[in-house]
Amino acid sequence: MMRKLIIILSSAFIIFMTVLFIYYLLKGDTSRWQVALGGVLVSALPLFLLRLKNNPFNIPIIISYFIFLFCSLFLGSISSFYLHYKWWDSTLHFFKAIYIGVVGIALYKRLIPENVRSGVSAAMLFLFVLSLAVFSSLIWEIYEFLGDLTFTHTMQRGGNTDTMYDLLCGCAGGLLIAIYSGARKQKV
Known part of the structure; x- marks a missing residue:
């Protein structure tokens, strides 16, 4: 399947x-x-x-990947949602951070043996997921900056304000999924 x-x-x-x-x-x-x-x-x-x-x-992660591609590439860039809807960019940054956090959790569960995972604290999992999500936001903003320097000149129309707002939305999404992962770990 x-x-x-x-x-x-x-x-x-x-x-x-x-x-x-x-x-x-x-x-x-x-x-x-x-x-x-x-x-x-x-x-x-x-x-x-x-x-x-x-x-x-899993299947939701794969489907979410293509939804993100459609929303960012087709709707955002090609159909100009980034230009016409100011909230579009920040919403995708928020979703991207949550998505990367979920991908991190999936990799953690798949790559770390169960006997090792049982010794990992909820706080450590929280920090791992948050760091991964925030790091993805940072990398994306560097990509936008370099893209504007070399090719497009349209990725950061709002300059520093756009960058900071995007980073805050990425941090918020990362914080949300990190709290969720830490709380689930604590229950187990």
């Missing part, structure tokens, strides 16, 4: 982004064809999970 889902979602998104890439390339819309080309590449990433003996991610 998981294998089939990854193949279907990845293939559909690759085809969708390839069509957009060709369309915007022929139109001469540099910004949009670059986003669509990036979409082709990142939608192929889950196909590498098929090579793993034990895929550490």
Whole structure:
């Protein structure tokens, strides 16, 4: 089931982004064809999970990945939601931090043996999840900054205010999932 889902979602998104890439390339819309080309590449990433003996991610994580791609690449960049809806960017930063925290928890459960996990405190798990989510926000903001320096000049239209607001939303999402993971660990 998981294998089939990854193949279907990845293939559909690759085809969708390839069509957009060709369309915007022929139109001469540099910004949009670059986003669509990036979409082709990142939608192929889950196909590498098929090579793993034990895929550490469940179906909701895989589906959430493609929802995030659709919302950020197609709706956000290509359909200009980032420009027309000021809340769109910060909402995606909030969701991304929660998503990365959930991915971190999944990897933690898959890669750390049960006998070792039982000795990890709720506070340590809280710090791990929070750090991972906040770090992802930091990396994303560096990506936006470097993108504006080299290619697009449209990723940080709000300058420092946009960066700080995005980081705060990422921290809030990370804090939310970290509290949840710490509370669940404490119950166990």
